Amino acid sequence: NLAEGFFFCAGYSILFAVFAAAVIVIWQPSAGGSGLPEITGFLNGTQVQRIFSLKTLVAKFLSCVAAIGCGMPIGPEGPMIHLGAIIGAGFSQASSESLKFSLPFFERFRNPEDRRNFISAGVAAGVSAAFGAPVGGLLFCMEEVSSFWSNTLSWQIFFCCIISTSTSDIFNSAFEKFQNIGTFGAFQTSRYILFNIDEGVDINILMFLPSVLIGIIGGVLGSLFTIINLKIHRFRKRKLAAITRSWLVKVIRLAEPALVMLFMTSFSVFLPMAFSCVPFQCMKGNSGVLSDNCANDTTNKYDSHYNQENIFPTCEEGATHLNGTTLLTNGTYNELALLLFSSKDEAVRLLYLRNSHYMFHYAPLVVCLIIYFLMVCWASGTSVAAGILVPMLVIGALYGRLVGLAMVDLFGVHLGDSYWNWIDPGAFALIGSASFFGGVARLAPAITVIMMELTNDLKVLLPVMTAVMVAKWVGDFFTHAFFHALLELKCIPFLNQQPNVRIDKRNVKLELFSAGDIMAFPVVTFDLVEQVSTLAQTLLDTEHNGFPVLATTKEGKKVFHGLITRSELLVILNNPDVFQRERTEPVEEPDLDIVPIGYDTLLRGVKKDEGTIRKFLSEFVDAKSKVKDRYIDLSPYVNQSAMSVPSKFSLHRAYTLLSALGLRHLTVVDKGNEVVGIITRKDLMGFNMVDVLGTIMQNRPDFQ
């Protein structure tokens, strides 16, 4: 009964979709999306709230499982990466703010650098486990997620990836759907390599031509994907912002995934009816032509598998009979149902199948491509924990197979050791996946290695590399990489390794400008010995995170001495022991023994919410405060290794300094070391540089 089937499917899907969204919308909003932009931003040096909390971990897991389970067109890889990062961030600290414990070990890892490295390791472990791709995970982390990398880290993460992949392989080896299948420890290729390809084809120099074509399609579709995705994002944001009642916003955000699933279910159930069922065809043999005699052979892989379970029931079930030792069937299958109804992993595996030239025809592939492309664009932005990696593989495989099918129609079916047997739609589907991945994410070595580790098919390495390369070039012509566009959308100030400022469609040479051109001024500074009330008032009045501290020279000039951060000042103010009644000379050479606040304390207790901090600070400026006239000698706490540059310093080099060393503040001084300005990462964001440098270029005729 069709209507009954539809309502069961739709109801089931919508229920899970609403649950997946509810976890995010009602309980933990920071667990939404893939989490990749937030992690990338954090590793670049931006503080993003609550992305590494235990609650986020639980919410992410529940939402992702529910969303994948109901068949939404999204992938679990992004969330798995985020889960890995949370585990890396949490376990390495052996302490938790939510659970209120702090174990006595791993104390040496409780610093920003080690925490960052553990998060990188978690990201890599996530990719390794999700794809069974240890080297790919390492490279993905290095190329896309991390902003700081060293050879030591590379080793450490390499080890982490071995462990991660081995662990997931061990579970894979022993269990099939939670059933122990008694082969503990035997890693079978067909089980632990996600899209294992047994019969790779030898490639040919001519294969590069369709690979370039696929690369171009990948670049164009990848950019289109990014653009549509952003437009939907912005549209949703605008509409939701216009609604004033917050419960209504929540209802809409819950309803959206349900709507996605209603559409998806309708497509999956009704669209295949427009396509007739086709008989199984087998392409095996060395004759060079289509071998009809094995058309119904169940030794054919895709027959025996999909005969019973996945073929839509409107197709006639085949009658099976034994012919010698071979089980034969005369069943049929519906191409579109096969693609839409099976899981995404299964769909990718089917599209990659070799020697299956006419398994899918144009119409089902095109219909599926359009549905998938649009639904993934939409679904990936809804309020569920969702990644797009596997959907990207499906979309790429669909148009790759289309190109392959066209090649087969043009040049015929070639099998066996022929010079032309590289024309295999399965191989082109793989190349297509890589190209779409490349067109969206714009990574090179990482994608190539991940594709190889996913498929175990090293033979198509060169065409895959070519397609990825072309897709990146074509894509860069139209728009940013998808994940970087998301960073901008989420207002995360990400500092690229290389500056990229374009004014009037031309790259601006930052060498021609100086640090003084972009710096912010006047700068809020402190003297080495300051009054408590001045400190508190300044912290209340400004939102700066770093303050240059000035020393006074013998000539009475105030020169740059070092930098102190807002959070350090908050901790110092929290320790009345260090307040002095009189203004003293600053300690010249702070002895390690007499520092009244240890480094441990300096970092702790800083995290408080905005309101509490304001209340705490207000007490110091209150007229009734007993300590407001006391003084603090900041000299033991000032970071004397804070960088400063002269105002004539090249802007390009200043940018490199901030990005390569991960600095947050760069003080600008004049010849006599007096502070004239400060550069923070916000000053170096693209839009700000275009503004400031554009004005300078208009006013200086020599730039024209």
Add this chain to the structure above:
Amino acid sequence: NLAEGFFFCAGYSILFAVFAAAVIVIWQPSAGGSGLPEITGFLNGTQVQRIFSLKTLVAKFLSCVAAIGCGMPIGPEGPMIHLGAIIGAGFSQASSESLKFSLPFFERFRNPEDRRNFISAGVAAGVSAAFGAPVGGLLFCMEEVSSFWSNTLSWQIFFCCIISTSTSDIFNSAFEKFQNIGTFGAFQTSRYILFNIDEGVDINILMFLPSVLIGIIGGVLGSLFTIINLKIHRFRKRKLAAITRSWLVKVIRLAEPALVMLFMTSFSVFLPMAFSCVPFQCMKGNSGVLSDNCANDTTNKYDSHYNQENIFPTCEEGATHLNGTTLLTNGTYNELALLLFSSKDEAVRLLYLRNSHYMFHYAPLVVCLIIYFLMVCWASGTSVAAGILVPMLVIGALYGRLVGLAMVDLFGVHLGDSYWNWIDPGAFALIGSASFFGGVARLAPAITVIMMELTNDLKVLLPVMTAVMVAKWVGDFFTHAFFHALLELKCIPFLNQQPNVRIDKRNVKLELFSAGDIMAFPVVTFDLVEQVSTLAQTLLDTEHNGFPVLATTKEGKKVFHGLITRSELLVILNNPDVFQRERTEPVEEPDLDIVPIGYDTLLRGVKKDEGTIRKFLSEFVDAKSKVKDRYIDLSPYVNQSAMSVPSKFSLHRAYTLLSALGLRHLTVVDKGNEVVGIITRKDLMGFNMVDVLGTIMQNRPDFQ
């Protein structure tokens, strides 16, 4: 006739070996060795003479071809990487000093950064072509050779590697030993994947145990290899330095490779006689036991191949007869002869062969391992162009197969789909190769990817990663990485990404020291306007490459303004147009229009030999010189983006600055911006830091 054979072999080998050495010793000494340390040093920021000249290219090619041709135990990969680097350095400039031309295009690449990037690309292309490993080439360049890397460079080199591998594959596809075999463009796996493995085995969790063992052996032998190699190097250097007659030195350096070849030939010819010939054995079948009935089957790969050509003639040639469609032979082969007489590539392929459990037995493997290990140690340091990559693979494969053989003896022969069929000596040989590579070079992702691309066997990825990882850990316990040890041996001041200073077997925390602790002082400085004779005299008296330039403030204090290099000063002195008769005030804001020497000119004409430069400078200080009392205003030429740090600046951060930004000089200033010292990369070399910081630690009780 044995004697005749020996003399023919020995004579032929020695002739080529002497030729290979003569090219280096007599013609172009800079082409000796693998070239890797020199390139690594250059890309780290050290100038190495003549390594990128056209003569070096020709000499390297000739010497390498002759040395490989005569069967020396060395590999062609190091030289191929060097050739790639030379091509990258030369072609990108479209100009040559040897050939005296400078084409009008590619001018924008004539700067140090682009040249460096092209050299990196050349290195990657060399690896790609040598191994057919495009991704491996990229990673090798990134992990081992390059010191500066960006995502943009990663893309560019990715593209370069595609082209490099495709080109060599195209030639491979069409030609067999210079014969056109009519398959142009069809890339057959068996031809373009160097050590292609058809029948990989599914791995098992138990496989990690022997992999760890192999990793330990790899680490120990890798360190031993490095240590013996360095000892031979130092011994040779000491002995040759003691000889005063230069012709005798040359003769000895010519004789050394000849001696190597005499030994090698003697071993290859006479040692196999100590081993009896054994019949071919075939292991195919699913029965789980050794299948005797196919013992002489020529369908067995290593039979038909090696029967006629490579088996040492003292073994009886088999009589062949047809049995149905199968050609059978009852021939025998000599295991040691097979290993020693075939080319190194062929030996690796044989050792990697799957399902060939008893192809080699203990004695021949051990003998071959000892000979190879020692001879490679010796040969790689002689005066020929030689790499050690393929020899490393052979050595690793030998002990890997030994471990595999022991496993087979312990647990029996398992074939087919058994739970134990992972016990295959061929698979362990592959893991062994990776572990020795790891133990010597201490790279991780690069080696893993290269091994996968070399063998097309992704199934053993995890054991290979484990072995590489363990080998690196064990190796690091004993000694440096081989290529880094060579850098020290060749006195190339290489600045590691991370400082590693060990005093009393403990890592020194550079955070506890400041820039002032390690800086050199007093500093030779210039004023903005200087007398010609002062400049010339200073350049004659010192060997410094960079000089801080001081500006005078209104208060009359001399403060740090910027840096000027020796080569810039030489070019300025070469342009008498800029000399002034009077001492003027320095130009405050140098206008771009009035700079008398263009940037092009500033970089050109600098390269002259030491003697000419001294003569040129002496003319300025000569009493008769007309221009010695003239002045030069340096302000338009001073690099105002030179970094300076206060003397309290953390030493760790100063180190990071120099290494991450590739600086050569870091000026140290006091609070008032007056110059108090300078740090160059030589100050940050390990031995110097140990000296200076060790003294400080002894004098400061708080460090104890």
